[in-house]
Amino acid sequence: MLLEGLEKFRKDIETCFGTSCNFCERMCPVYQIQKRKTLTARGRNRTILGILYNKLRPSAAMTDTVYQCTMCGACERWCALPDTAIFCNFREYLVNSGFENEFHKKNYENIRRYGNPYGDKNKYAWLEDQKSNEDSNTLFFAGCTYPLKSPDVLKLIIKLLGTDLKIMPNEPCCGSYLLRTGYKSIQMQLSEELLNYLEKEKIKEIITACPGCYSTIKGSIDNSKLSSKVQVIHATERIAEKLEELTGKRNKKDKLLTKVTYHDPCHLGRLGGIFESPRKILKCCCEEVIEMEHNRYDANCCGVGGGVRASFQSLSEDIGKKRIEEARNTGAEILATACPFCELQFRSVGGMEVRNVFEILYSYVESEVEN
Secondary structure (H helix, E strand, C coil), X not given: CCCHHHHCCXXXXXXXXXXXXXXXHCCCHHHHHHCCHHHCHHHHHHHHHHHHCCCCCCCHHHHHHHCCCCCCCHHHHCCCCCHHHHHHHHHHHHHHCCCCCHHHHHHHHHHHHHCCCCXXXXXXXXXXXXXXXXXXCEEEECCCHHHHHCHHHHHHHHHHHCCCCEECCCCCCCCHHHHCCCCHHHHHHHXXXXXXXXXXXXXXXXXXXCHHHHHHHHHHHHCCCXXXXXXXXXXXHHHHHCHHHHHCCCCCCCCCEEEEEEECCCCXXXXXXXXXXXXXXXXXXXXXXXXXXXXXXXXXXXCCHHHHHHHCHHHHHHHHHHHHHHHHCCCCCEEEECCHHHHHHHHHHCCCEEEEHHHHHHHHHHHHHHC
């Protein structure tokens, strides 16, 4: 039973072994820093093949290697195989075999106890001055990171979206962290809780500003009976549709910022397919949006995902510094992003002013929104 999640990918893994193309090395953020073949998608697939052929057994060293992956999906840009899905199942196999990463185990326990990976009891504090429209069939899903790390930005997002939003009481964690660190079965339980709520409340749209929540919830809904009934929307998409209304009578030639470059979050861009709505927002209020060399599907990872920041901080920061350097090379004054994780990572790494896309837009249209 333990191998069931890996067995279903046996043909894909054998294809990887037989082809040995090494294309996955091209964009892998971890390999570009570490230069170790075992840390590429091909290297991990070979390790899994050794397990399937009963040549290898799970170990602490194997766990250490497997978790040095941001799950950014860059390898799939060059590979036809579902590598991130394979690695999610590989991590689940290791956890079920008794080889857990101590940092991820702690965060898993935090989610079970507090409803968020940070172990913070104040996840719902931001709701104190918020009103839920109980008649609305559009649900706003806040997630864990915005409420606990950037609650002020979260409130700005609500103002930009408008008042026609239902807010779920005691909102569960979306389970993105669990899905990508080996606790897939627990993520599925949280997903079932959310799906039952959506069905009960007859929700037709669910809007979230967190890319991790977006990709995880969309994946859950797309694989459920609600796939044709509930649309998952990222907040940049809905707000981009409202730009004319939000900017009002403001002089469109009067821009807030000069040169800005935009970082595509992996879960929103490469894994979510949303590229243009954040750029449309920035172009509305910035004189020039300069693209980095690697953008859209080819955007480099910030280094925080897949639990790497939690357990391999130095590696995570090295990846983040590389992306900051690329941003600086554009000549832009501001690095903008639409992900709370990317934003926190870049602020922590330093070297450039970092702003959230929503925060930039709100500063530009504040007088219109408040009135």
